Amino acid sequence: MSIRLSTADGNFEALFTELLATKREVSEEVGAVVAEVIARVREEGDAAVIDYTRRFDRFDPSVNGLRISAEEIAAAYEAVDKPTLEALKIARERIEAHHSRQLPSDLRYRDDAGVELGWRWTAIHTVGIYVPGGLASYPSSVLMNAVPARVAGVKRIVMTVPTPDGELNPLVLVAADIAGVTDIFRIGGAQAVAALAYGTETIPAVDKIVGPGNAYVAAAKRQVFGKVGIDMIAGPSEVLVVADPDNDPAWIAADLLAQAEHDSAAQSILMTTDAAFADAVEEAVQKQLETLPRAEIASASWRDFGAIILLNGLEEAPALIDRIAPEHLELATDVAEKLVLKIRNAGAVFIGRYTPEALGDYVAGSNHVLPTARSARFSSGLGVLDFMKRMSLLKAGPDQLRAIGPAAIALGRAEGLDAHARSVSIRLNA
Amino acid sequence: MSIRLSTADGNFEALFTELLATKREVSEEVGAVVAEVIARVREEGDAAVIDYTRRFDRFDPSVNGLRISAEEIAAAYEAVDKPTLEALKIARERIEAHHSRQLPSDLRYRDDAGVELGWRWTAIHTVGIYVPGGLASYPSSVLMNAVPARVAGVKRIVMTVPTPDGELNPLVLVAADIAGVTDIFRIGGAQAVAALAYGTETIPAVDKIVGPGNAYVAAAKRQVFGKVGIDMIAGPSEVLVVADPDNDPAWIAADLLAQAEHDSAAQSILMTTDAAFADAVEEAVQKQLETLPRAEIASASWRDFGAIILLNGLEEAPALIDRIAPEHLELATDVAEKLVLKIRNAGAVFIGRYTPEALGDYVAGSNHVLPTARSARFSSGLGVLDFMKRMSLLKAGPDQLRAIGPAAIALGRAEGLDAHARSVSIRLNA
Structure with missing residues (x-):
């Protein structure tokens, strides 16, 4: 069961503020450990990276080399079934097509005083992509990070992915290859971030590091920021579904669970105008949980962080949405297009009843790397501009x-x- | 005397690499102190801010209030002479005109499959601008930070500026007023960053914090990143002047010193093809230092970090420029336009003999907040996009x-x- 709020209640403001302030991540104090890892990698290079990998990933990467070889990538293709491979290719093509529209224009003009001003956009030369291991090792995320970099014109894309116990994830390798990643290394954690930032004998130093990771990876990115560029610090995923009572409760329940299954710290919020509909969705959630492989994760997320917000009318939605600033916003209502125009803070908006958020996760073409934890107030989803920089031009x-x-x-x-x-x-x- | 390198020397690569790696800032270990300041401001609000201000700025801000009043701003106008006020207004207008061209376009289209994709750009609602006190308290920087925010459509611009011993800087207040800053508070340091990030009884919480500051401010920005957005972490300023021997050595010397006078950690580099011209510039630098009010700072910068790089020909320049990735790049040569096309890493390029960098610092209209310390490899100067975010739209x-x-x-x-x-x-x- 999720918690339930209603704007009609006298204590709504207090409860809503509390909901916004809910911490969904234990912020581990890992700064000191990470600083030591970075210092050692800077000092000792490959030797330190190999040592940490032995310790944390329980295998010796010096046996096959830190770099994942062309042969290993070729073998990965053999391990991926054809429909999945095809789906990855469709996704890559659609992501590329959409992101190509984000390429910025150069400008040069002469103003009234005759001064020439303008700018020129160029791609970052070398980019590092961190791909997590384990549960959160998603081939779709590889595409979402690497394809925009390629579209931007990045020459060298260096990926690191931890391979605990030495086990490769074929889907991730194939996605990387399809996306145009140029170098892949079997390392992870703060040591991978340090290696990308400072370079080692084997691993090239990059100009910017993108991609999600655990607390150690996040702390490492924070610490190397300045030496290299970084993207946002990603938190647990979240969705806000605004649904009127004309929806099939089962569809909406499926959408809430699609978010919840990511992580027990993920958050799914339903906003609706009808208490009976809310009950029906809650019921459908419980029913669908029975057959969900990741039911344990999803039910923990829904229980601990799920919420249903009852509105007096949809006109109350925009102000509340902007305060939540959700990573994903589904508008399952006939007035979705009107609502969109009133909203300022959301990573991505999914308009109408036939646009489940999962479409955007994979194949719509838009990026699924989006601002979490209310950071849509000040930041955007990943895009081509994140892999380019603007050189200012002036001539008098x-x-x-x-x-x-x-x-x-x-x-x-x-x-x-x-x-x-x-x-x-x-x-x-x- | 600066150091001198020549691409003709056998050990050039080693010396150039060393030059690139030169640390110009002592990185103080202030993380723990700053964490404590932030925690106390979060906990105690105004009381903590007032206490820290008493301690570090040596006055009691509760006497006149943390907020700088409309009367104090009106009084500031009285203290600024008319030519300076006019110059500030010219600067504001030109900055506004140029940055208006950076406003991005929204997009909505239907692809071959009929899927509707697009995005909508909106302004960040509330932005905090940190303005340093003391030597680095520049009214021009207030304009460069606040005007793009206004152009972007930011509704509320909250400025903090430390006023050591309670003394206000009229120029800074007038610049803020002209630029459209909505709230000004007489506080600085990590406590100001904490107050902006988390809000207090008096100081509104903002969505993003921009502006330069000392090591404490930089560490505080790093720590609150995620809770709010931040801009880049600014390091000491730098210029690379590429000049052929047809230049007046005195002009080039003036440009090198304009950078050097900022800060003893600033860096000025001359790249030229002619040793005799290099000698003449060096001589002119020494001569101009004699009459420069900030000679002490400028000569320390030139002595410790200044460099002259002799090239065999200008065709060697682009590759070296990209490795330096200078904040400011002056191209004082007839082939400047050709060179520009070959360069990828520079914050801002000043083209031709009549475009001293100082023009861009003040009135050209382009932004003077630019990536330092080689970060032009992966980041851009401040602009309108830094105050907006892109909401992704999807409809099926x-x-x-x-x-x-x-x-x-x-x-x-x-x-x-x-x-x-x-x-x-x-x-x-x-």
């Missing part, structure tokens, strides 16, 4: 310098930066 | 779900996420 001639230079001189002097002022005035007095 | 109908749903089901099952698969299949089997 003598006339332009005469026109706007004096204001620069005035401000330079006002700030006590006389050499700034002089670098302009020396050209004006020539 | 029954036909589209039938077309692409099976691939999503296949991938969901392959990943062991059966509820994902079910959320699609339940709609297909209806």
Whole structure:
């Protein structure tokens, strides 16, 4: 059973605020351990990476080499059944097609004063993609991280994936190959992040590291930020489903469970205007849990973090949605298009009754790496721009310098930066 | 005297690599102190902020209130001379005009399968701007941070600026007012970052914090990242000037010193093809230092971190420039436009002999908040996009779900996420 709130209740504001503040992750204090791992990898390179891998992943990566070989990738293809391979290829194509529309334009123009301004976008040269091992090792995530990088024009895409006990995940290797990953290393944890940030004898230093990971990986990314770029720090996944009573409760229940099965710390929230419908969804959730392979995870998530919010009317939804700032937002109502225009904070919006969030997870073409933990207030899903940077361009001639230079001189002097002022005035007095 | 390298020397690669690796900042270990400050501000709110301000800024902010009042801002206008005020207004207008061109477009389209995809950009609601006190308290930086936020459509811009001993900087207040800052608080340090991230009784919690600061501020931003967005972690400023021997050595010297006067940890590098020209620039630097108010800072920077790199020809420049990835790049040569096309890593490029970097610092319209410490490899200067986020949109109908749903089901099952698969299949089997 999830908790239930109603905007009609007098204590709604307090309960809603509490819901927003719910911590779904135990924030482990791993900073010091991670700092030591990073320092050792910087100092000792491959030797440290091999040692940590022996210790944490329980195998010796020096036997087959840190790098996963072309032969191992070829073998992975053999281990993947044809329908799955086809589905991966469809996904790659659709992700590529959609992300190609995110390629930014360069600009160069001359303003009224004759000053030429503009910018040029270029791809980051080398990018590292961290792929988790174990339960969260998803081939779809490999596509979602690597394909936009390729579209951006990244030359070298270096992937690390831990292989506990030395076991490879064929799906992940095939997805990487399909997506255009250029180098794959069988390492994980803070040691992989450190190796990507600083480079070792075998592992090339990258310019930016993207991809999710556990607390150690997140702490390592935080610590190497600045030396390299990083993407967001991903938290547990979440969905907010806004559904009117005209929906089939079983469909909505399936959507809530699709989120809940990710992780016991995932969060599924239903927002609806009808208490009887809410009851029906709750019932359908319990029923579907009976046949769900990951029922244990999903039921823990639904029990601990699931919520149903009853509204007096859908017009109450946008303000609450913006405060939740959900990673995924499903709008299963006929007025979905109207609602979208009133919403500002959501990672991705799934419009209408036939757009389950899982479509976006895999094959729609949009990215499934999205801002979690209310960070849609200030950040966007992963995209092509995350793999590019904008170089600012400026050009003035003598006339332009005469026109706007004096204001620069005035401000330079006002700030006590006389050499700034002089670098302009020396050209004006020539 | 700066150090001098030549690509003609046998040991150039080693010396150049060393130059790239030079640490210009002592990285203070302030993480633990900052964590404590943040925890106390979260716990005690205003009381903690007031206490830290008493201790570090040596005045009691509760006397006049944490908020800087409309009367104090009005008084600041009285203290600024008219030419400087006019220059600030020119700067604001030009920055606004240029950044308006960065506003991104929304997109909505239907692909071949009939799936509707797209995105919608919206502004971040509330942004915090950290403005340093003391030497680095620049009104121009207030404009560079606040104006793009306004252009993006940010509703509330909350600025914090430390006022050591309670002394206000009128220029900074006027710049903030001109730029459209909505709230100003007389606080700084990690306590200001904590207050912006978590909010107090008086200070509103923001969604993102931008702006430079000392080691404590940088560490605080790193620690609150995730709870709020942050911009890059700024390091000491740097310029790389590529100049052929046809330049007036005094102009180039002025440009090198304009960077050096910022900070003794700033770095100015000259790249040229002519040793005699290099000598002349070095001589001009020494001469100009004699009359520079901030000579002490500038000469320390030039002595400790300045460098002259002699090339055999300008064709060697692009590869070296990309490895340096300078914050500012001046191309004082007739082939500047050709060079620009070959360069990928630079924060901002100043093209031609009449575009001193200081023009971009103040009034050109482009942003002067740029990636330092080689981070132009993976990041861009501050812009309108830093104050917006992109909400992904997806819409399918029954036909589209039938077309692409099976691939999503296949991938969901392959990943062991059966509820994902079910959320699609339940709609297909209806």
